[in-house]
Structure formats: structure tokens, C-alpha cells
Amino acid sequence: TEAAGTVVSGMDAYKNMKDAKKHETGANHHTAKKRAKTKGADAVVGAANSGSYSAAIAKEVTKVQKAADAAVASEASGIASASIGAIKGMRSAFRVGGAAGKYRQIKKLGDPHVVQAGSLARLNESREQAGWAAAEAYVALDAYWAHDGPERLELVSEAIDAAWDAMGEARDAAETLQHAERDVEKLSTVQGYAKKKQLTKMGKETVSGGGESTKAAAGIVTAVAAGTVGLASNPVGWGLAGAGAGLVLGVTMYKALRAATKRYEEVHHPERWAPKGETPAEAASRKESLQHALKFWKKVSKGERQAMAREIYALAAGPDISGSGSTTAEMRESARSLLIALKSGPAKHKLEPEAWVETLNDPAKTGDWIQEIAEQLASG
Structure with missing residues (x-):
């Protein structure tokens, strides 16, 4: 499994390297470059871990065959396991630091x-002033209705136009204030979500890194035991290895369960996180949703993170983007x-601030931006 994952990570890293070169700047460049680095590191660590497992297998084979060099194989296996555990533990520490x-x-x-x-205070003041202007326009209109001079009709007509314009300005000011208040609530929600995602990232990487560090300690104990007491029983090493594996397995199971739940929700409740103004897809049955949830190789494409992105x-896009x-x-x-x-x-x-702002106001780059933001919300 580790070897297969290494190959897949290498292929993914190569593909994203090509995409990063194809898109020299912008959101799609940054997304591809970041994934290329991450998947490249995954491939290197996976290859090293596969070598570590190979050494562990060799150790057990020499035990079964009762070969004379069993202690050497055990020591090599322990050193390999300790090295890979330390590398993974350090990588988790860097990820925790990035998320923090x-x-x-x-x-x-x-x-x-x-x-x-x-x-908001300035917008509210503008709304109040527009409201007073509208009220004054209607008072003037009432006064002109009571006017008996020959120019009465002309004055009334002008007063009606003025009142109509004042009411329009008052309505626009009220709508602008309401829109700004909704935007404040949205920004507060997405900032809270972004902080929560980073805290979750820190927690998962801390537990995972602790598990890998414990496995590294187990490898050290195995190597030391092999050099001192040969193949004697080593309960300390087994205990450390079991504790480390338990922590890593716990994080893996948590991630798998969360991903399966999100895959289930995106097809069983498509309306929950569907884009505004878009007709959601037809909800799948419970059986179909469960089948989709078990497709661990598929990523969630219509979940809470994408909705937050x-x-x-x-909120950040320019005025040429629909809804902004x-x-x-x-x-x-x-x-x-x-x-x-x-x-x-x-x-x-890799853009100047002005060019970066232009990409935010380009409807053709909307999809790239949403993908980029979704990636960054989950990444440290």
C-alpha cells in the first residue's frame, strides 16, 4: 500500500509541476505549485517508508530462518524505522507551525x-440623511398642493419628481446598509471557520506527529536491543511501536470517517452547500449515498469548505463579479x-498587487480562485 501510494504521489507531483509551469502566475499557479511540493514530499517519504518496511520484513524473515545475521537485520530495521518516524514527526511539527x-x-x-x-456607522448616517431628505421632499409636496397660484401644477410636478428621487436615494441607502451588515456577518463566519480549520489541522498533525515520534523511539529501542541482547524479547519496543501505531491509526480513521461523512452528505443533501442561484442536483438515495461515501479515492467537491471558499x-472579488x-x-x-x-x-x-486585484475581478478566473481558497482553508 505504501509503495502504491508513493507511485500515485509521484505521478500527482509530476502533473502539478507541469501545471505550475503552464500557469506561471495566479491562483492556479500557486495551487499547482503547492500540491507539487506536498505530493513530491509525500513520494519521497513514502519511498523511504517502503524501504523501512522492506527492512522490517527482512528482519522477520531472518528470525524465521534463524539466520546468524538476524541481529544485524533487526538493528537495520530499527534504524530505518527510527529514521522514517523522525522524518515524519519533524514534517508534522513543521505543519503544526505553519497552521499556527x-x-x-x-x-x-x-x-x-x-x-x-x-x-457601518457612516452608512447608517447616510441612510438617516436620505430618510430626512425624503421626508422634507414630501412636506414640500404637501405645501405645493395647497398653493393657489397659476404655477401650482408646475411646482407640484417638480415636487413629485423630487420626492420620487429622494425616496429612491433613501431606499438605496437602506439596501446598502443591509447588504453591508450581511457582509459583516458573512466575513465573521468565514473567519471563524478559517481559524477552526487551522486549529483542527494543528490537532491532527500534533497527534500524528506524536505517533510517528513514538514509532521512532520504538525503532531506536529495537536497534539498541539488537546490538545488546540480540533477539531477546523487547516489550518496551513493542509497547512504543503499538502506542505510536495507535495514535497514527486513530488520526487516519478520523480523517477517513470525516471524508466519508462529507461524501455522503454531498450526494444525499446536495442542497445544503449548493451555490446560491444554482439548482441543486437531485438527492441520491441512502443506499447510493453510502456507496458514494465508500469511494475513498474521490475528493469532496461540494461541501462546507467549498461553500466557505x-x-x-x-466578498473579496471586484465589482465585475456577479453578486459582488x-x-x-x-x-x-x-x-x-x-x-x-x-x-x-x-x-x-507571483503577481504585483494591481495585477492580483485584476485576477479577482476577472470572471474567467472565478473557478481557479474558489479552488485556491478551498485548498488554503484546509492547508497550514
Whole structure:
């Protein structure tokens, strides 16, 4: 299984390297480059781990055959296991550090309700002023109705036009305020989700790294025992190896169960995370949903993370993107700061800030952006 996974990771890394060269800048370049690095590292670690397992198999074979060099094989196996466990443990530590850094950057953005308080206050003041202007226009209209002069009809006509325009401005101001208040709630929700994802990442990598480090300790004990007491029973090594395997297996089972649950939901409740304005697919039966949940090789494409990515993009995108035209400049700036905190800023995309902003306002790049944000939400 490890060897097969190594081959798949290598193929995936090669494909993404080609995609990164094809797209020299932008969201699709950053997504492909990041996956190429991750999958490349997975392939290297997987190859080394396969070698470690081969050494372990050789050790057991020499035990069965009662060969004279069984102690040598056991020592080699222990050293290999310790080395791979240490490498994986260090890799998990780096991932925890990356997730912690991203969490701190998101936290620095502050509570949107507080950050946007001034903007909302100004919009509310504009709404109140527009309301007073509309009220004054109607008072003037009433006064002109009571006018008895020959110019009465002309004055009334002008007053009606003024009242109509004032009412339109008051309505627009109220809608702008309501839209801004909804955007603040959305930004608060997505920031909370982004922080939760990083905390979850830290927890999983900490447990997984602890398991790998424990396995490394077990390998060291095995190597030492092989060099001192030969093939004597080694309960300490077995205990450490069992504890490490238990931690790693626990994280693996958690990830598998979560992924299966999300695959089940995306086909059994397609309306839950369907894009706004899009007719959701027909819900699959329970049996079909369970069958889809067991397809571990398929990634979730319509889940909560993708829905949150769409919300972030809609807040950060430019006025040419459908649904983003009414977003205030302050709100758009806050959402773009969130993108930078998620490591999707201009520098990561190899773009100048102006060019980066243009990609956010390009409808043709909407899919690339949503995929990029979804990847960064799950990554440290």
C-alpha cells in the first residue's frame, strides 16, 4: 500500500509541476505549485517508508530462518524505522507551525463587527440623511398642493419628481446598509471557520506527529536491543511501536470517517452547500449515498469548505463579479486581507498587487480562485 501510494504521489507531483509551469502566475499557479511540493514530499517519504518496511520484513524473515545475521537485520530495521518516524514527526511539527502561523495571521485581522463598525456607522448616517431628505421632499409636496397660484401644477410636478428621487436615494441607502451588515456577518463566519480549520489541522498533525515520534523511539529501542541482547524479547519496543501505531491509526480513521461523512452528505443533501442561484442536483438515495461515501479515492467537491471558499471570494472579488457589485470598499479590503492571511496574496501568486486585484475581478478566473481558497482553508 505504501509503495502504491508513493507511485500515485509521484505521478500527482509530476502533473502539478507541469501545471505550475503552464500557469506561471495566479491562483492556479500557486495551487499547482503547492500540491507539487506536498505530493513530491509525500513520494519521497513514502519511498523511504517502503524501504523501512522492506527492512522490517527482512528482519522477520531472518528470525524465521534463524539466520546468524538476524541481529544485524533487526538493528537495520530499527534504524530505518527510527529514521522514517523522525522524518515524519519533524514534517508534522513543521505543519503544526505553519497552521499556527496562519491562525495567528487570521486572528490579527480582528472581529469584523469591530473593524467595520465605523463603516457601518457612516452608512447608517447616510441612510438617516436620505430618510430626512425624503421626508422634507414630501412636506414640500404637501405645501405645493395647497398653493393657489397659476404655477401650482408646475411646482407640484417638480415636487413629485423630487420626492420620487429622494425616496429612491433613501431606499438605496437602506439596501446598502443591509447588504453591508450581511457582509459583516458573512466575513465573521468565514473567519471563524478559517481559524477552526487551522486549529483542527494543528490537532491532527500534533497527534500524528506524536505517533510517528513514538514509532521512532520504538525503532531506536529495537536497534539498541539488537546490538545488546540480540533477539531477546523487547516489550518496551513493542509497547512504543503499538502506542505510536495507535495514535497514527486513530488520526487516519478520523480523517477517513470525516471524508466519508462529507461524501455522503454531498450526494444525499446536495442542497445544503449548493451555490446560491444554482439548482441543486437531485438527492441520491441512502443506499447510493453510502456507496458514494465508500469511494475513498474521490475528493469532496461540494461541501462546507467549498461553500466557505465561495463566500470569501464573493466578498473579496471586484465589482465585475456577479453578486459582488454592492460590496463596500472597506469590506472588500478586509476580505482581501483574509486572502493574504490564508497565503493567497500577490506574493504567493507571483503577481504585483494591481495585477492580483485584476485576477479577482476577472470572471474567467472565478473557478481557479474558489479552488485556491478551498485548498488554503484546509492547508497550514
